[in-house]
Every structure is written in structure tokens, then in C-alpha cells.
Amino acid sequence: MARSDTRFREAYNQLLDYCEALPPGASVPSEKDLGDVADVSRTVVRRCLARLQERGVISWEGREKRLLRPPTREDRIEVPDSRPSSDDLEQRFLDWVLRFDVPADTPLSVAELSRMFAVPQHELKEFLAGLSRFGLVARRRQGGWTLRGFTKEFAIELSEFRSVLELHAVRVAAEMPVDHHIWPRLARLRAAHEDLRERIDADFHEFSKLDESFHQVINSVVRNRFVEEFQKVISLIFHYHYMWDKAEEKVRNAAAIEEHLAIIDALEARDAAEAHTAAERHLRTSKTTLLSSLRYHELG
């Protein structure tokens, strides 16, 4: 009933590996050095050494540590199945919200979500606290959380915010010097767009991915931690909604390709005003699409 000793277990196995590379009878480095090897504190190193001594892998007395025998497969300690979760909790949570169209004002049960995503409760609470900064969820007075959710207002505000950030990015991009990394990237994007334009009838599904990279490249000219943080959420939401709104997908994607190309054209011509106009047009289309996909889901 306390914290896990995963850190110890991983360090132990790592030190076994380290010992394997040592010649037999060699003296083992200092606790501090071993700590650097496994990236843990001395406290953990000493626990590992104690176990190694116990199993007769090393002798240990004061600062005299010697390798007695090469470590075997038997010596290894089991490490409790590391978490493939936790890292991409954000991705999986938003995926869940959008995929199942979880309605606004749904009460969120930390207990339930924690089971669902196989993540400790406190981690989920911290995660939700983070999301509340984006206004996606809110704390309830009687405890717990609600999904403030995917309402029309949310979509409008999100679109507006996205426009503000992205129009700024376009303005910045137009001013970039010729040797900036954006230009080769834009060239590649143009090629990809023109390629897909030819194959649009068959491969219109591929656009979703292309759209994501396009916006990512545009925004990459703005080096700003705040912008970057938001971009993650924004792109995820737009990405999924595009994928699921099946109405007129082919026509929509074909049109979007042209809009993207118009922006690329203007940027490559260093025509800031025209790039801005083209970007505004495209963002307006995007907003409309997002809103109509909402209506579609509400009806369906």
C-alpha cells in the first residue's frame, strides 16, 4: 500500500546488464557512478547492491565491491508490465469524447475513467485539472467533473481561437527569409497536394492526414510554447471531426485542396496580403465544416 518499486526493479536489471559487460573478478564502480548509469539515486543503487550481494553476484564490504560471477538470466527481477498508457492519455481521452460523441455536461467519473483508461485516479485528476485550463471540463461544486463539452459555442470559440493563431502564423511565414526551413516544406506540401488532386476520386480519404501536416507546417514558424500547447488540442479536434463527417467528404476535400494551394501560392509569391485573405477563406470553410459536422451528429 505505497508507491511501486518499479524504479528499483528497472535499475536492478539495468545494473545486471552493466555487470555482464564487466570482466569476472573486476571491481564494481562507486555508488554514485552506478547511480549515473541507471539514472537513479544512491538509495536505489544501494538496494540493488544489497540484492546483488544476497544472491552472490557480488561481494560488498564498505567500498570494496567485486564481481563474483557473471549474472545469469535467473538473476533478473520481474518488472511489473510497464504502462503503455499514461503517456497518450490526452490522445485517448479526446478520442473517446469525440468518437462516442459524449454530450456536453456529461458528468465525468474519475473512477470510471480510471478503469477505462487503465490509469491511476490521481493521474486522471491531474489530467482533468489541466484540461479545465482549456475550458474543456469543469469542476462541479458537489465534487467530480463535467465535460463542458462539444457544444456549438465551444466549436465557434475554438474556431475563432484557431483563426487568430493561424492567421498570425501566416503573417509571420510570409516574412520568413529564403533559407528558412518552411520553404522546402511548403514545396513538398505543394507536390503532395497536386498529387492528391489527381487521385482525388479514389483517395479522398488521404486528405485528412495531409490537412494535419499542412496546418502543422504553417504553425511551425511560430516558436511559442503557448501556441504549441494549444495546437495539440486544436489539431486533434479538427482532425477527428473531419474524419467522421462523411457528408460530401470528397467534394469538401477537393475544395480544401484548392484552398491550401491558394495559400501556398501566395506565400511562395511572398504576397502577405493575399496569403492572409486565402487563409481567412480556408479557416472560414473549416469553421463551417466543423459546425455542420456537429449538427450532423446531433441529428444522427
Added chain:
Amino acid sequence: MARSDTRFREAYNQLLDYCEALPPGASVPSEKDLGDVADVSRTVVRRCLARLQERGVISWEGREKRLLRPPTREDRIEVPDSRPSSDDLEQRFLDWVLRFDVPADTPLSVAELSRMFAVPQHELKEFLAGLSRFGLVARRRQGGWTLRGFTKEFAIELSEFRSVLELHAVRVAAEMPVDHHIWPRLARLRAAHEDLRERIDADFHEFSKLDESFHQVINSVVRNRFVEEFQKVISLIFHYHYMWDKAEEKVRNAAAIEEHLAIIDALEARDAAEAHTAAERHLRTSKTTLLSSLRYHELG
């Protein structure tokens, strides 16, 4: 070792107050209704009723509840000193960081902070998780948190982000109809600015507050949860830094008043382009001031 029963205690006292308003011998409403009165669940109401019965304030058998005697001061239960904290933790935390110039990459101890701010640990952890969304703090691999802090890069990125949001707000404001609430507010701001301009030699300290309301009014035309969330942090940081950078404060503030008035002039003339230019000029000054105040602190 479990959650506090503050909720019960507060509800209990509240129900006592409620009973006081009842005529003697009256029948007490249903559990559900009492729950609505005190804004708690039936579970808590029943705990309260049990105690009321035990103390002989009411009789309680099934759904027959009657007031036996008016409740006295003696009947009240002590409620463990409610938290004057917690609410404005954000305010107090940023205040601490800025006031003591806590340097970048300082390790933050949850335990220490929790004592310092008289807030339960888990609450602090959630708070820090939220701040990490703004890139103000970051989780360390070996556990705990660091203040990513108030570096030059941070100030630049914050200023840039602020400019993006605020220039957008100015553009929106210029388009607002004559009956919008912004216009009377701007008029009042103009008066306040002109008033302070006359008294600037003596009262230049007052500008800090005026600056905050000015930017708040400008941004109030943008109804957007994302913008609002950020604005809180941004204004706090700029506000404090202005207050502490004592170098040339009077000259600086006098200049800022003129810049503000230029923006107001242009907005009232519905000259969007000029308003934009004036706002850009002012935001550039702000950024310079923020950066120089950083240098000042580093040297001092």
C-alpha cells in the same frame, strides 16, 4: 485518514438556521427538500437529522419529523475554519514567484508549497498540472516539479502571444456597433486617463491599476473561453512586473498614458488601421519594459 466532514458540518448548521425559521411543533420537510436547502445529498441530510434527533431538537420516525424545540446557540456544531485559501491559489502562487524572483529551473516541492499556502497537497498538484499547460512549470523525470520560470524566452513568448490576442481584440473592437458596452467603458477610461495625466507627477503609481482595466476592457469584446483563461495569467504577470520595475516609472507611465489615449482615439474614430498601429506600438513598448525589468532584476 479520509475526507473531511466539513460538508456535513456546514449543512448541519444551515439546517439549524432553517429550523429556527419554523414555527414550534411544525413538521419538517422531506429529506430531498432539506437537501435542496443545504445543497447536499440525502446522505448528509440524514446524518444531520440523526444528530438533530439525538439532541432532541426534532422527533424523527419514518416520514414523521416534527420540531420539538427551537434550536439554540448550543446546538451549533463547530466547522473547522473554512479555507480562505484555495480560491485564489493562482493569484498567490504567481505573486510569490514574481515577488521573490524565484529563478528558472527551481525545483518546486509540493510539500513545502502546500505548507506555505495552507492548501492540501493534492490541490497543489492539480494546480501545478494546470500551470504546466501554460508551460510555466514542468514535471521532472525523477518526480516533483520545476518552475520553468521567468526566463527571457518566456517573456518574449508571452509578449508575442499577448500581442496576437490583443491585436485581434482591437480589430474586433473597431467593428463594434454603437450600442455595444465597449463604448461607454472606453469613454470612462479616456476620462480616467486624462485625469491621471494631469496628476501624473504626484500619482504616477496609480497607473498600474489603470493599465490593467484598460487591457481588460479591450479584451472584453472577445467572448472566448480560451482567450479569457490566458488573459488571467497574462495580466497578472504584466501587472506585477510593471509594479516592481521602478526604473523611470514616472516617465514610462506618462508615455503609456499617451499610447493608451492614441488607441482610444483611433477606436472612437472607428479607424481600425490606426487603432491597430497604435496598439502595436503600445504592445512593443510593453514588451521592452517587461524585458528590461527582467534584466534589472537579474542584475539586482
Added chain:
DNA sequence: CGTCCGTCTCCAATTATAAAAAACATTTGA
């Protein structure tokens, strides 16, 4: 003297648990 180790202190992740909420079942009375 500088590094290494034994010891100690404090912190943080994690879990256990009481308090509260919510769901469910039963009764009651118009």
C-alpha cells in the same frame, strides 16, 4: 583534500479508507 560511503531527513507516488453522492428498492398516502 577530494571522493566515497553510512546515515538520516524529507518528499512524493500510491493506496486505503471515511465521507458523500448516487443508484436502487421499498413503503406510504393521496
Added chain:
DNA sequence: TCAAATGTTTTTTATAATTGGAGACGGACG
């Protein structure tokens, strides 16, 4: 007969206890 109230059980949340781990300090060793 059925809606509202109460009794009962289940689930969830907030918080403290618990244990693993990080780091500080001083002495010892070379």
C-alpha cells in the same frame, strides 16, 4: 395506482497514511 418519500446498498470522491526514493550531511578512506 402511482408519484413522492424513505430505507438500503453501491459507487465515487477527497484526504491521510504509508512506503519507496531523492538528496543532504558528516565522517572515513585513500
